[in-house]
Every structure is written in structure tokens, then in C-alpha cells.
Amino acid sequence: QVRLQESGPGLVKPSGTLSLTCTVSGDSVSSSSYYWGWLRQPPGKGLEFIGTIYYTGNTFYNPSLRSRVTISVDTSMNQFSLRLSSVTAADTAMYYCAREISSDVGLDVWGQGTTVSVSS
Amino acid sequence: QSVLTQPPSASGTPGQRVTISCSGTRSNIGSNAVNWYQQLPGTAPKLFIHSSNQRPSGVPDRFSGSKSGTSASLATSGLQSEDEADYYCAAWDDSLNAWVFGGGTKLTVL
Numbered sequence: 001q002v003r004l005q006e007s008g009p010g011l012v013k014p015s016g017t018l019s020l021t022c023t024v025s026g027d028s029v030s031s032s033s034y035y036w037g038w039l040r041q042p043p044g045k046g047l048e049f050i051g052t053i054y055y056t057g058n059t060f061y062n063p064s065l066r067s068r069v070t071i072s073v074d075t076s077m078n079q080f081s082l083r084l085s086s087v088t089a090a091d092t093a094m095y096y097c098a099r100e101i102s103s104d105v106g107l108d109v110w111g112q113g114t115t116v117s118v119s120s
Numbered sequence: 121q122s123v124l125t126q127p128p129s130a131s132g133t134p135g136q137r138v139t140i141s142c143s144g145t146r147s148n149i150g151s152n153a154v155n156w157y158q159q160l161p162g163t164a165p166k167l168f169i170h171s172s173n174q175r176p177s178g179v180p181d182r183f184s185g186s187k188s189g190t191s192a193s194l195a196t197s198g199l200q201s202e203d204e205a206d207y208y209c210a211a212w213d214d215s216l217n218a219w220v221f222g223g224g225t226k227l228t229v230l
Binding site for chain 1: 122152153155157163164165166167170171176208210212216217218219220221222223224
């Protein structure tokens with residue numbers, strides 16, 4: 001059974017950098033079959049795509065966040081990570097990692113999510 | 121402002137047929153399949169319909185998805201209390217090279 005687990009600080013100071021890791025079990029981030037992605041959901045609001053990465057390092061980012069986002073993959077640890085710089089209160093959200101099969105099938109496995117608050 | 125447009129709410133009585141719409145553009149729904157996600161309160165989203173009209177294992181067959189042109193819809197033929205949730209449509213956008221989502225529809229069983 002494939003499982004994804006987000007981890008990282010729950011509190012980040014304004015203008016700082018948010019860093020999260022997603023650990024994959026039951027599958028390999030080196031698989032040629034999937035992309036691995038990050039999404040977020042501000043309190044009481046809808047879902048927002050942040051970006052996805054392939055095991056080769058190829059990435060797609062939300063254009064509205066591209067200047068502040070870096071997604072990387074660590075095949076030795078079977079993890080992929082998110083860095084979001086220059087955070088503000090607007091970046092406070094539940095952050096999810098997910099597995100993407102294809103543009104037709106979508107995001108078929110999700111982590112449980114981790115809450116990140118931006119506050120001094 | 122979400123790229124895909126959904127009604128913020130929908131409702132029905134048990135057994136009723138309810139439909140949720142999702143409107144997009146040529147670069148997203150017009151070019152790619154639509155996926156629907158169900159989010160129960162306090163939980164992560166779950167893939168509910170993929171490839172515009174395919175149900176993953178475990179999704180009741182009273183639910184169906186369809187797509188025509190730049191619009192899509194999710195329908196339930198017999199609403200049940202456990203269907204109360206938020207539903208999001210999504211599609212890959214070829215112009216943005218990104219997933220785009222609807223704002224979500226809160227389905228309430230009266």
C-alpha cells in the first residue's frame with residue numbers, strides 16, 4: 001500500500017522559508033510512472049497546486065508561485081521536498097503531498113497533510 | 121479566483137439526483153480530462169472520478185462523471201447522507217503547465 005507522509009516545521013516566521021519533506025513508502029520516487037506533487041489549502045478555502053517533480057528532476061510549478069518555489073527529489077531517501085521562500089501570512093495553509101499518475105488520471109494518492117502557519 | 125468555476129454549494133434530499141457543474145476553458149477542460157476529488161471534513165482530498173468519467177475502486181456506482189467541450193459535471197443518482205463533503209474538479213492546463221482546480225462545491229444532504 002502506497003503511503004505519503006508530510007513532515008516539517010508547523011510555524012514559520014514572515015519573510016522566512018517554508019521547508020517540507022514528503023516520505024514515500026510502498027512505492028519509489030524513482031519510478032518512471034509517476035510525478036510527485038505538492039498542493040495546499042488555506043483555512044476554509046479551496047485547493048491550490050504548488051508544483052510537481054519527476055525522478056529526473058523535471059518540474060512544473062504554479063506560475064503564481066514559481067519565483068518562490070523549489071521542489072526537489074532525493075531518490076536515496078525516497079523523499080521529495082518543498083521550499084517556499086519569502087513567506088507571508090497568505091502562505092498559511094494545510095500542505096499536502098501527492099502522487100500523480102498522469103494528466104488524465106490525476107493525483108491518486110495523498111498524504112494526510114501538515115499545517116503550516118506563518119506568524120512572528 | 122479559481123481557474124475552473126464551480127457552484128459554491130449544492131444540496132438535495134436522500135435519494136435525489138444532484139449534479140455539480142465545472143466550467144473551464146479550451147486550455148484545460150477543453151484539452152484534457154477532468155478529475156474530481158472528494159474531501160470529507162478534516163481529511164485529505166480523495167480521487168473520486170478520473171479521466172472525466174472513471175470511478176476508482178471503492179467509489180459507489182451511483183456517482184458518474186461527464187465532460188462536454190469546456191464543461192464537466194459530477195452527478196449522483198441517489199443522494200445519501202455519507203455523500204456530504206466538498207467536491208473539487210481539476211484539470212491539467214496546457215497553457216499554464218499546471219493543475220488547475222475549481223473553488224469547490226459543498227454538497228449538503230437535507
